Amino acid sequence: MNKGSKLAMGIAAISLLLVGCGKATSSTSSKGSSEALSGKVTAVGSTALQPLAAKAGSNFTAKNSKVNLTVQGGGSGTGLSQVQAGAVSIGDSDIFAEEKAGIKADKLTDHKVAVVGMAPVVNKDAGIKNLKMAQVKQIFTGKITNWKEVGGKDQKIVIINRAQGSGTRATFENAVLKGATAVKSQEQDSNGAVQKIVSTTPGAISYLAFSYFTNKLQAVSIDNVTPTDNNVQTNKWKIWSYEHMYTKGKPTGATAAFLKFMNSKDVQNSLVKDMGYISIHDMKVTKDAKGVVTQN
Amino acid sequence: MLKQYSFEKTAVQTFDDKTSLAIKTEDLQVFYGQNHAMFDANLAFPKNQITALIGASGSGKSTYLRSLNRMNDGIATVTGKIWYHGVNINEPGVNIYEIRRHIGMVFQRPNPFAKSIRENIVYALRANGLKKKAELEERVEQSLKGAALWDEVKDNLDKSALSLSGGQQQRLCIARSIAMAPDVLLLDEPCSALDPISTVKVEETLLELQKKYSIIIVTHNMQQASRISSQCAFFHLGHVMEYVPTGTMFSNPQIPVTQDYIAGSFG
């Protein structure tokens, strides 16, 4: 009966684990902050924000060893729906919750933790360094199909778009296409893949966050504005977005402490910049969910 | 051309002294699905004797034998009664595992477990709750002696049973059965896969064993039946045709079908 009892034990162990799981995730901290913080914080969502959140998270837990903080990817959509469902404490997103159908934004509290600038990138062989905003739009809507039409080499344009629903794409389309529909083309779901493909495919164009620029590809200026952090801070460069951390209602306990930590000088002035983001403190403008920009 | 024999004309002996019987069947019928394999077998087997079941292939003798300890469960449908110590063991409520402990069986092909010689014998004993080491060792020795195998293997009890010769394996299977202390031993053509020397050894073993056990053996070897059995039953196409003392069967068969079979002019 050896085998049988082993089996039974295995099954019992699994069901225990399952029960344990259910409990563990649903409990978020509610402890006050004056004493040693403890509790469980789970941040899920945007793969773009994941590295920053993970790094900040490990710095945070280094100081607050009782806090159990996990950061997971899964995509902005997963993050928003999970936080809305109350399954996680923080939902990481590249876009405003208002922009995502199926999310009740008024139930969520937005915490902007960084700013990301994005720019069109082209393969170096195309011979393009600057484009007009209208030209970028025409390229991505399929009106312009050869680089010579915009002053480059006689080469077919290969558009590499981002996956539908991705935050990067939403930002880019809001800023550039302004409601027009992009031509159907190859779609990649990650910055890394785009970076690789644009740098190796002749005639390729796509768009990337600033931190993904390499010397193997050409970042394009628009209307002679160069894609730099300074230009983003003043909104001279129009294609940028926030990285959001959403909580359901007001954050408490360890979650609140972590969000506060994210917004602290420590993180904003070192970590955020080290990782190629723009500090939220440096922004001279504010953008709302509808894309309206106001001077601070 | 197969001759047609009447199934009406049979010669089946009965026994008056009921206490001397080990097992007895009444109207035993076996069906494989739609196929009617055994018709109304009424046989009684005396204690401490060897009874041989003979007949051509497909005559139903093995089917009949396997029904006696319910080995046909789940394979065939068996109806009728099997009396054993005053209990009809062909009933749903009967504990078939108990029955098989009391009515042991040895098969046509030697089928020792892929374990050591000792383990072959003690495995089932241990499963039945016999845990004392000394007692198990005692049983191993007794049963191997009973099966006339002890002298050949006593120094190698931890060797794999599969390393034994065919004849030794078959005697190991017999030893394994008698280690359970059954009172009836069923043997289904136990020598058909063995060479003549091994066969003789097994036969000698059986002759010795009948002092303690009631033995029913299926064989297609008529010399074997005449050498070792006291009673002999002849099966034909699922019918028991003749059941008489072995001497009678071979010197003076009662009905034509048996006469032809014994004379070898059958079919």
Add this chain to the structure above:
Amino acid sequence: MNAKRTDLLATILIDLIVASVVGILFFLLAYILTAGLPHVSWSFLTGATDAFSGAGGIGVQLFNSFYLLVLTMLISVPISLGAGIYLAEYAKDNWRTSLIRSAIEVLSSLPSVVVGLFGFLLFVVKFKIGFSVISGAIALTFFNLPLLTRNIEESLSAVSRSQREAGLSLGLSKWKTEIGIILPVALPGIVTGIVLSAGRVFGEAAALIYTAGQSAPVTNFADWNPMDAASPLNPLRPAETLAVHIWKVNTEGLASNAAALSAAASAVLIIAVLLFNLGARLLGTYLYRRVTASK
């Protein structure tokens, strides 16, 4: 054209085909190993991954892969053993059994991405467990069950009927016969199957992306209490495996040496799978000898 010449041509053609198939395998192995092995070092095998660029070592991923494998096997082997015994011993030949068999077939033919998404739906969305080792292990179990069950059933059924009769005729129960007599004889085949399936599980990625997750938080390898959040044994932490890591480095990786990194990780993965294959053979032969010959 006469028959002799056609015969010769056909033979040559087939030889060419075989040569190219062998060539493909050697190219694959040679490519992965030459591209990857130079980058494999002790620090690569044990080091931590840089969360941002994906650069750095694969220590955590390697551990995750093994941990997930062990958990998966702990769950799936007993279940498929029971199910295999059911099919080999208890199942009658009727419509219900054939329904069960087709259910198992369906499960085995489901694309692993569908299995993974089901796991995502069930554990991450419905049960709210989140991306975790346990979600991944159960998803892998779904994916592993049909193959193991079939392997176990086949191995059990391949054991001679006479062994079963021997056990039953001694008054052993069916279960005892199956566990004590048949299983040891079938063990070499079963173990081979388990080790081979371990290789498959080890290399599986699609079923894990949305169940075990794509992040490998650095864990505290000094803490072996499964209940602690930082413990590597905690079944609730997200666990990127080696195979998922390769996929991620290739699609998402930012490290300047992404190609070298994924080549190195692929080389490690391939070597692990090769070892599983080899292990399956050796272990199978060894057990077979052990079970059949003298001890």
Add this chain to the structure above:
Amino acid sequence: MEQTNFQLKKQDAQSDEWEAQLHHATKATREDWIGRGISYFCIGIIILVVASMLWFITSKGIATFTQNHVSLWKFLSGTNWAPDQGQTGALPMILGSFAVTFAAAIVATPFAVGTAIFMTEISPNKGRKFLQPVIELLVGIPSVVYGFIGLAVIVPFMRHLVGGSGFGIISATFVLFVMVLPTITSMTVDSLRAVPRFYKEASLALGATRWQTVSRVILRSATSGILTAIIFGMARAFGEALAVQMVIGNAAIMPKNLISPASTLTSQLTTGIGDTIDGTLPNNALWSLALILLLMSLVFNALVRIIAKRGQLKHER
């Protein structure tokens, strides 16, 4: 039939004891109950998993049609896939999946059958010792590694050969070809081995050459087995996700040719599912793609059964 009607019942004093002993439940009967319980429980788990998988994916997958009121026909025949804008034409992905699947099967079959013939008819010895491990190793290589090699070798190669980005159906075909080759080969080997020896001997005895024997006798009688092998290979190709996703380029447009980016059901699924919100149309539409995958695997399953049945009938005749 002479037979006195007597019973052994109550003959000896111990009869009652026997009665009790033979009806008494023992350890063995209890074991049997427990064993039966365990094995039924295990098979029950598997049935439960399959049933719930079918149920969940189906109920998620049909939400596109029942909750978002997309017409099934439009879903299957529409060519515009932009679920964010309410456009859910899944035809490009369906075609993409079928295109790579068939292309891979067409390329792989001659190689697989050739290798199988070599292993069974030409050099069984080398086949067993050398090719068998080769095939097993090919099976063992994880799909992400195939994807990695596709990305690192095949895509650049195609880019140089035919231009464009190198991503596309043809690259996916190449990757899948290598992935399904071992599946088809090993199953073909099994079916060739199952051809009775005397078929071959009879043919050779009649003076046929080896190739005539192989092509007219052996391949013919193994047809249904080979077909089954091909379908298993296709099922694998159809469901493969990551390797394909890494090399096909993921463009949800109608595949125009073999060298432009396309997408498959699986590649859209892995790309998109994380960016969508549970319960919304973009999410439901992706689950509908998963449902198509599920249904196709059922179809492949059914095809295998039909072929097996046909094959059996043929042999019985």
